[in-house]
Amino acid sequence: MQFQFQADLARFFQEQFQCESFPVAVELCPAEFSGDVTVSCFPFAKALRRNPMQLAGQVCEFLAAHPDIEKAEAVKAFVNLTLKPAALMRDTIADPDRLQASSLLPESERQRILIEFSAPNTNKPQHLGHVRNNTVGMATASILERAGHQVFRINLVNDRGIHICKSMLAYQRFGEGTNPEKAGKKGDHLVGDFYVRFDQEFRRQIAELKANNPAFADKDSDELFLETEIGRSAQQMLQKWEQGDPEVRQLWQTMNQWVFDGFAETYRSMGVQFEHTYLESQTYTLGRDIILKGLENQVFKRREDGAVIIEFEEPNLGSKVVLRSDGTSVYVTQDIGTTLLKQNEYQPDRQIWVVGDEQKYHFQVLFAILKALGYSWADQLTHMAYGMVNLPSGKMKSREGTVVDADDLFEEMANLAREATLQRNKDEVPADLEQRAQVISMAALKFMLLKVNPKTTILFDPQASIKFEGDTGPYVLYAYARISSMLRKAAETSKNNAQADWGLLADEAEKKLALRCALYPETIHKAARELDSSCLAAYLLDLAKDFSTFYNRCSVLNASDPALRKTRLELSARVRNIIADGLHTLTIGTLESM
RNA sequence: GUACCUGUAGCUCAGUUGGAUAGAGCGUCUGGCUACGGACCAGAAGGCCGGGGGUUCGAAUCCCUCCAGGUACGCCA
Numbered sequence: 001m002q003f004q005f006q007a008d009l010a011r012f013f014q015e016q017f018q019c020e021s022f023p024v025a026v027e028l029c030p031a032e033f034s035g036d037v038t039v040s041c042f043p044f045a046k047a048l049r050r051n052p053m054q055l056a057g058q059v060c061e062f063l064a065a066h067p068d069i070e071k072a073e074a075v076k077a078f079v080n081l082t083l084k085p086a087a088l089m090r091d092t093i094a095d096p097d098r099l100q101a102s103s104l105l106p107e108s109e110r111q112r113i114l115i116e117f118s119a120p121n122t123n124k125p126q127h128l129g130h131v132r133n134n135t136v137g138m139a140t141a142s143i144l145e146r147a148g149h150q151v152f153r154i155n156l157v158n159d160r161g162i163h164i165c166k167s168m169l170a171y172q173r174f175g176e177g178t179n180p181e182k183a184g185k186k187g188d189h190l191v192g193d194f195y196v197r198f199d200q201e202f203r204r205q206i207a208e209l210k211a212n213n214p215a216f217a218d219k220d221s222d223e224l225f226l227e228t229e230i231g232r233s234a235q236q237m238l239q240k241w242e243q244g245d246p247e248v249r250q251l252w253q254t255m256n257q258w259v260f261d262g263f264a265e266t267y268r269s270m271g272v273q274f275e276h277t278y279l280e281s282q283t284y285t286l287g288r289d290i291i292l293k294g295l296e297n298q299v300f301k302r303r304e305d306g307a308v309i310i311e312f313e314e315p316n317l318g319s320k321v322v323l324r325s326d327g328t329s330v331y332v333t334q335d336i337g338t339t340l341l342k343q344n345e346y347q348p349d350r351q352i353w354v355v356g357d358e359q360k361y362h363f364q365v366l367f368a369i370l371k372a373l374g375y376s377w378a379d380q381l382t383h384m385a386y387g388m389v390n391l392p393s394g395k396m397k398s399r400e401g402t403v404v405d406a407d408d409l410f411e412e413m414a415n416l417a418r419e420a421t422l423q424r425n426k427d428e429v430p431a432d433l434e435q436r437a438q439v440i441s442m443a444a445l446k447f448m449l450l451k452v453n454p455k456t457t458i459l460f461d462p463q464a465s466i467k468f469e470g471d472t473g474p475y476v477l478y479a480y481a482r483i484s485s486m487l488r489k490a491a492e493t494s495k496n497n498a499q500a501d502w503g504l505l506a507d508e509a510e511k512k513l514a515l516r517c518a519l520y521p522e523t524i525h526k527a528a529r530e531l532d533s534s535c536l537a538a539y540l541l542d543l544a545k546d547f548s549t550f551y552n553r554c555s556v557l558n559a560s561d562p563a564l565r566k567t568r569l570e571l572s573a574r575v576r577n578i579i580a581d582g583l584h585t586l587t588i589g590t591l592e593s594m
Numbered sequence: 595g596u597a598c599c600u601g602u603a604g605c606u607c608a609g610u611u612g613g614a615u616a617g618a619g620c621g622u623c624u625g626g627c628u629a630c631g632g633a634c635c636a637g638a639a640g641g642c643c644g645g646g647g648g649u650u651c652g653a654a655u656c657c658c659u660c661c662a663g664g665u666a667c668g669c670c671a
Contacts, residue, residue: 030614032614032615033614038614040613040614042612042613052613052651062611075614076614077613077614078613078614121671146626150657152662158671161670161671163670163671164670204650222670260649280671282630306669307669309669314598315596315597316597316598317597317667318667321668321669322669323669324669325669326669327671330666330668330669330670330671331668331670331671334671356665357598357599357665357666358665358666359666359671360596360597360598360599360664360665360666361597361665361667362666362671385599387599387600387665388664388665390664419635420633422633423632423633424632426635435617440633451607451608452606452607452608453607453608455600456599456600456607457597457599457664457665458606459606461606464605464606464620467620467633468633469619469620469633469634470618470619470620470633471606471607471618471619471629472619472621472633474633475619475633475634477633478631478633478634479634481631481633482631482634485630485631486630486631489630534608535608536609538608538609538618541618541619542618545618548634548635549635549636551630551634551635552626552635552636554634555630556630557630558630559630593631594631594633
């Protein structure tokens with residue numbers, strides 16, 4: 001918000017106290033006081049080293065005489081202002097271009113930003129946890145872009161490793177030559193079934209093993225992996241894969257392709273897109289040379305057993321193996337390699353990883369190593385750690401089948417949205433019913449995930465499902481559809497060429513709505529600066545709520561005179577544009593009717 | 595054991611560069627349709643902001659401590 005009187009007040013301070021100029025902030029006046037906006041005098045009191053109450057008196061006196069202000073009232077250290085409607089509208093929404101332009105960051109602050117998210121494994125379909133990652137990743141990228149940054153969305157698919165070999169092995173043994181077409185199943189689901197099948201067989205063998213060897217009785221099953229026949233076979237398969245065994249590679253290629261095809265469909269439903277997808281099978285050896293070079297430069301050292309390690313000065317980080325004693329890479333080594341690759345290929349000013357908060361330590365280690373290696377950009381790396389999605393029964397586990405599957409969830413949600421839409425349109429089934437069901441259900445789901453702070457752990461109750469009423473995506477969509485409907489009607493019935501006159505908008509609800517609109521640019525800035533979609537989601541709810549209040553109090557199409565009607569239509573149209581802009585920034589679509 | 599995260603209304607969550615009487619939604623209870631679209635609006639009830647101490651004119655917010663829940667600390671990824 002930027003009002004004329006703020007600049008005037010700043011000048012007043014300069015003259016009155018012979019001081020440097022400092023910014024004058026305003027906020028919305030709380031509902032329990034009368035006024036449109038409030039000036040808090042605590043910041044001035046600090047800057048000027050004066051009594052805040054006394055300052056409030058002076059500020060009140062100055063502003064009461066200001067031509068834009070109808071009434072100024074000092075309450076303790078606050079000055080509550082009622083603005084003249086014409087001035088309020090002039091400084092908030094009368095000029096939509098200004099609103100649009102000010103939501104972009106200044107040129108000097110815009111960066112090239114690379115954001116990596118999703119990063120699925122190719123042994124199973126995606127579940128609600130991945131949906132949160134994808135949604136947060138896409139929305140964050142989109143928010144950064146909206147604020148003026150240049151953004152590159154990157155996926156790094158974990159397409160190799162023991163977990164994939166498990167699915168492959170189970171397929172060889174129990175698959176009977178099936179494929180997605182024969183099974184009538186999405187490829188990622190089919191491969192996931194074999195992952196679960198592997199685990200069943202593994203657990204059967206573990207039980208058998210424990211029954212026959214009392215010594216194993218209290219060991220946990222991960223420790224006994226190589227004691228089982230099927231575990232050893234999976235290990236052997238991984239070794240064959242690494243040696244490039246043609247048969248294993250062929251099967252790997254085939255099953256991975258099934259999964260990629262399945263993922264493509266899931267991504268399409270969600271509107272997820274990447275500038276580039278890296279495959280771990282092509283990058284996993286990259287970090288090793290850098291480690292060896294670092295070993296020469298004494299960033300790392302070789303332990304007696306041959307492993308290469310780094311010892312951190314920071315005690316909480318301890319020490320970390322970066323090359324195994326057999327010379328192969330570990331997880332963090334691979335990430336060092338891919339980070340450098342991305343840095344070289346995209347030359348970003350900043351890299352962001354959207355990865356679960358359980359990997360905080362990993363990223364601390366990664367960033368600390370890159371810093372130790374002397375890369376100047378190493379302090380421009382951010383781990384955007386988000387919380388898990390848990391079920392009432394606890395954590396989701398793919399191999400135990402206790403997950404909310406992404407595709408199933410999308411389908412259920414779309415069914416609910418379709419029913420609700422039909423319920424509302426009993427007379428005539430809308431031609432675009434499918435489209436509506438898709439947009440509404442995705443809006444509900446994404447909004448639910450985006451309105452909470454990314455770092456909170458979400459509890460998702462499948463029984464309670466996802467609501468379409470109250471604090472939801474559909475509520476915001478509904479405000480948009482209502483305005484659209486109103487504007488359509490206005491276009492049909494408009495017979496006059498009345499001019500908008502902003503001074504006519506004097507109702508509480510009209511002023512509140514205009515003020516809310518004016519808060520949009522700073523909300524975008526905050527969301528981008530803090531990588532937090534939730535403040536934008538909360539803003540859109542407030543905006544939609546303020547619109548609904550206005551809509552119920554102030555008649556638009558049947559307004560008492562043509563100029564008032566025209567002005568209210570203009571106001572509504574601006575609200576509609578902001579809702580659309582905001583929802584699209586959260587990667588949520590809009591509907592003209594619902 | 596050490597580090598980090600979380601603890602706010604019955605439930606799900608906002609609110610921290612310290613500022614007015616702590617806010618929404620759901621649920622519960624009252625009202626509002628001769629409708630510019632009821633996926634709505636107006637209102638009520640519901641809180642020692644996990645406990646205790648401290649700093650401050652002022653603390654949900656900062657510091658200390660305790661309690662509860664979660665996560666991480668692999669030559670797994």
